[in-house]
Amino acid sequence: MTTPTPTPTPTPTPTAIDTAVLRGLTKDGRGPRLLDVRTPGEFHTVHIPGAYNVPLDTLREHRAELLRHLDEDTVLICRSGARAAQAEQALADAGLPGLRVLEGGMVAWEAAGGPVTRGAARWELERQVRLIAGSIVLVSGLAGLAIPGLPLIGTAVGAGLTFAAVTNTCAMGMMLARLPYNRGPRTDINTVIAALKSRP
Template sequence: MSTTTLTPTALHRLVQDGRAPRLLDVRTPAEFRTAHIPGSTNVPLATLREHRADLLPHVGTDTVLVCRSGARAAQAANLLPGLRVLDGGVNAWELAGAPLTRGPERWDMERQVRLVAGSIVLVTGLAGVVVPGAHLVGTAVGAGLAFAALSNTCAMGMLLARLPYNRGPRPDIRQVIAELRTTA
């Protein structure tokens, strides 16, 4: 299924003209608190998957899905067909000079994945000098990263998203639905 995108410039123009679509940010609560597009609603991808049926009646076609780079928003678009994805996500929005609401700084998920994967490869590569076969763990991580790129999913990212650092307070689905009703 192809996903329709909206450029940051086009979205910013809509916002400035007072015709802003509803924005659903599917990143983790911690990522959302760090920086988000003003007026967006945080519905983490895991919450969206779990409560898709509850959310569908409250999400109109004039909704744009947002994440860091567009990958998670594209996954969300598969769950909520007919919605657009912000091309390049919050990163592209910021590069376009559009405003962000900022909170306490936290590492985004991609940076965390790079740290964990790189550390595993480094440690097992060094350990492989004295422990035969240890380097194979790094090989498995490399295979996982290659699969993540090909499938546009990331098992390590999904696991890291479950850590308390990334969870923060989980959005209450009733509050999310109430917010979606008021922004309709």
């Protein structure tokens, strides 16, 4: 008699929370902890009042420290939901599953008329990626009329964007996030942790 092979436990998918539910939960100024994992530049351009900015790379680096001050009553936020889902996975891998992700991110929140705090306007990271990728394809295509083989650069960019879509990652976006333009005021993880710790 053969012993059945145990079925691997599937990784739980992030639990989405829509804008209407989150607005209801935060109406009285209380509600869940809000962790915005966008770049500091994006966060300071516009964010939900009361949210803490912990960029995705910072969250991954300090997730062990953050775990002690988070619980399932936490909502992760980014521009559209993709980076927040990556943050949820990073925290789940570290031992804190079940966090919620704002469905549609800040795009959906603003479209629904949710309250926001605004700062100096900056281009969003995704728009910057479209500008850089589009410019490379355009220039290589035009220059390819005179220099044979140059359009292959555009093909490489297209392959990179396809890979980014399939894997839900973006190497160009990660590189652009490191530019001073996107950095904004640097996130002090100790200040964030102290604020999380003092919250009831």
